[in-house]
Amino acid sequence: MTTRIGVIGAGVMGAGHALILSSQIAGCQVTAIADADETRARSVAQKLGDARTFSNAHALIHDDEVDAIVVASPDPTHHPLVLECLRLGKPVLCEKPLAVTSRECLEIVEAEMSAGKRLVQVGFMRRFDPGYEAMKSAIDDRRHGLPLFLHCIHRNAVAASYTTSEAIILNTAVHELDAARYLLGEEFVNATARSSRATSAAPGRRPQFLLLETASGVLVDIEAFVDAQYGYDVRAELVCETGAMSLAQTHAIQTYGAGTIGKSLYGDWMGRFDDAYRRELQAWVTAIRMGSHVGASAWDGYASTLTAELCLDAFKSQRMVRIDMDSRPAFYD
Incomplete structure (x- = not known):
C-alpha cells in the first residue's frame, strides 16, 4: 500500500520533508503541496514530479487523494490544521511546536482522545537520531x-x-x-x-x-x-x-x-540531523501502514x-x- 501524503508549507522544513519523502522513504508518494504562496508550492512540486499544489491548506487536508499530512507551516497555523486532520481521521506529522500555547496543545490532546485513535506525531526528530x-x-x-x-x-x-x-x-x-x-x-x-x-x-x-x-x-x-x-x-x-x-x-x-x-x-x-529526519519520516510512514504510532505524541507536544x-x-x-x-x-x- 502506498500512502499518499500532502505537505503543508513549502518553506525550509516543508520543502525538506517533501524532498526526503519523495526520494528516500519507502511506501509513500507526495501527492500534494500547499502554501499560501502557491508559486513557492509549485517550485517544490516541480522537483517532485506530479504533485498538485494548493494555496489553501484546508483544501489539501480535505482532498480525497491525500491520506496523511505533514504540517510544516508557520507556527500559529498548526493548531487549526491539526484539529482539521483529526476531524477527518487523517494521520498528521506536525513540526514542533504542536501549537503556540499549552492550552491549544491540550485542545489537540483532548480532540485526539475523543477521536479514539492516535493520529498525531510531533516532529521532535532527535528521538530518531x-x-x-x-x-x-x-x-x-x-x-x-x-x-x-x-x-x-x-x-x-x-x-x-x-x-x-x-x-x-x-x-x-x-x-x-x-x-x-x-x-x-x-x-x-x-x-x-x-x-x-x-x-x-x-x-x-x-x-x-x-x-x-x-x-x-x-x-x-x-x-x-x-x-x-x-x-x-x-x-x-x-x-x-x-x-x-x-x-x-x-x-x-x-x-x-x-x-x-x-x-x-x-x-x-x-x-546535523539529516539522518534523524529520514528515519523519523520512514518510521511515520511505516506506522501509518501498520496502524501503530511512533515518536513524540500529542501529549509530548503539550508537555x-x-x-x-x-x-x-x-x-x-x-x-x-x-x-x-x-x-x-x-x-x-
Whole structure:
C-alpha cells in the first residue's frame, strides 16, 4: 500500500520533508503541496514530479487523494490544521511546536482522545537520531547506574533578527526539553532560568541558561545560544552513578593540514540531523501502514510546550517555578 501524503508549507522544513519523502522513504508518494504562496508550492512540486499544489491548506487536508499530512507551516497555523486532520481521521506529522500555547496543545490532546485513535506525531526528530537512541538505551539498561546530571548544549551560528530572548526558550530550548523527557522518561518538577549578557553580534537578545529538576531528582541544565557564529553545535552529556556518556560529536568533514587537524561543523540543523529526519519520516510512514504510532505524541507536544512556558515564567520572574503537570493519560501509554 502506498500512502499518499500532502505537505503543508513549502518553506525550509516543508520543502525538506517533501524532498526526503519523495526520494528516500519507502511506501509513500507526495501527492500534494500547499502554501499560501502557491508559486513557492509549485517550485517544490516541480522537483517532485506530479504533485498538485494548493494555496489553501484546508483544501489539501480535505482532498480525497491525500491520506496523511505533514504540517510544516508557520507556527500559529498548526493548531487549526491539526484539529482539521483529526476531524477527518487523517494521520498528521506536525513540526514542533504542536501549537503556540499549552492550552491549544491540550485542545489537540483532548480532540485526539475523543477521536479514539492516535493520529498525531510531533516532529521532535532527535528521538530518531542514532546518538540519542543509543544514550536512551544505556539509560534504560542502567548501564552506569542511575542518572544524576544531564548537560545539554544547543548553539546556532545565527538566528533571525526578530528572534527574542523569550523565543530562545520557547522555540530553541524546547528541543532540549523534549530530548531530556525522552532520555530520562520522566517529567520536570521545577525550573529556574538565567541569561548571560548579550553578545556584540546580537545585542537585542541574551543566551539562556535553564536548570530543571526531574521527579526523581535528576538535574538538567540547558544552554541555548543562537548567535554562536562558529556553527551549529548540539551536545548532551549524562552523568550517572558509575560512569558518564555523551553524544559523539558529528562533523561535516575532518581536515588535515599545516600541522593541525580541523573538524568542520554543520551550518544548521538540517545537515546535523539529516539522518534523524529520514528515519523519523520512514518510521511515520511505516506506522501509518501498520496502524501503530511512533515518536513524540500529542501529549509530548503539550508537555514540552507547557514546560517551556513555565521556564519562560522563571526567566521573567527570576525565581524558581514549580512545574505541576497532570499525569499522562493511559491513552498515550
